[in-house]
Amino acid sequence: MSPVEIAEYLHLPEQNKWSGILLLDGKYLNRHMVLLLAVDYRTQDVVSWRVAENESQDNYKQLITDVQNCGYIIKALISDGGTGIRALTQKKKPSFIRIGSRPYPRPGVSPAKEQTVFLSGVPHQWCIVHAQRELLKYVRTKAKKEEREKLTLLVNQILFSSTLIRAEKVRKKLNTYGYINYSEAAKRLTNIISSYWKLLIAHYTVRVGRFKIPPTTNVIENIISNLNTRLKTMKKIKTKKSAEAICRLIVLKYRLKPLVDSQDRQKRNKSPLELSIKKKGKLNWYLFIKKSCR
Template sequence: MISDGGTGIRALTQKRKPSFIRVGSRPYPRPGVPPAKEQVVFLPGIPHQWCIVHAQRELLKYVRTKAKKEEREELTLLVNQILFASTLQRAEKAKEQLNTYGYMMYSEAAQRLTKIISSYWHLLTTHYTVRVGRYKIPPTTNVIENIISNLNTRLKTMKKIKTSSSAEVICRLIVLKYRLKPLTDSENKLKRNKSPLELSIKKNCKLNWYFFIKKSCR
């Protein structure tokens, strides 16, 4: 699962700490008052990834507000190298450089950034190690947010969905749009500027794509 913030991830994976009890108050169990239920961990065992774009915003906000003016450029560069490294080894190397910079330059901001990144390290690096099938999980929530934004825009422009069948047709049209939309930002050069439908034709030559698209629009 990919989240846009560490708070949401902790809420799903960690038990909530017990509420503070004032000194002198009588603890549970009290007569006639049942004890609080044990906090349940949601989605146990499911790997989580903190979206690196949202993490970048949080970390660079700290750099802009807390770091000295002369060290902001260097800290920004190191943070970006950590978050957007192509491999886990390069990310670890960049984190070590940030740690060294903090102690060599006596930079409190760099030392604080190192502690923040280290505390969230397993959430920032999940996409390097976890795979779904043969593919690594995405490091950002951009694709998900684009789909949600598209859905919200289309639903807001509609006055009212009178029946469930009309809502189903609209969802089919949205799916069809993504099948025909070219992959302009694909890392694979062979897939760039080609639609998912175009790329899948070679894998299933026997499928009649005219009837397939027509069926999707019903």
């Protein structure tokens, strides 16, 4: 059974306990295929999945379409900030015009069409751990040796500040440091952080119900590590059809397996799929497995 068929069978489009906070990520099965996952934050349920060739915007669009067909209402998005996912909520930034080039309108050349965003108005949080890796990689490769320690400290203070006000103060410090010390790396770093500022601070400002959205993708990373022991056996699989058949069973087993080690008492000894259903009752796992093997 596909995720959409499971959702329809359990009447999830009509009534469910999904939080609306969706986490997206991908796990490469081999060089040619990747398993794309969409996970609900509160129930830890894999709402939908898809085997694709890469983590492109089009493949994530198809995954989001499947998620919406399951009856899931997306209220916020959390991701590792990959370009394919980022394009779902952010407009592509225009390339800078070279000095001396003719601006629009040009004779005989129509202006570019206005960009449309697939998930317009949906808050998007870039995982601060992944953001830290990207920004510190820039510091290591582009900054001078004597300024790396200071820039690393400022980046960490911005990303892991306890409040938005503190994060903004440190961002101003970084900007001031760049101009006082004539640091091109600090100036460029300030521009990068400022251009993605909304993606970095969403966890301070966005609430879904009574809860703030998480700043990291830890939940989906833990699920991927849980699935990884079984996914390792798929490195030699060559066809997409075979990969989909195996992934269907692996993901279904995870959705039906009770969360024995959960620290949350309300989740303990309940499966992710069981947590997603509003009506109380036992799931017939044999039926799901039997239909999924067809």
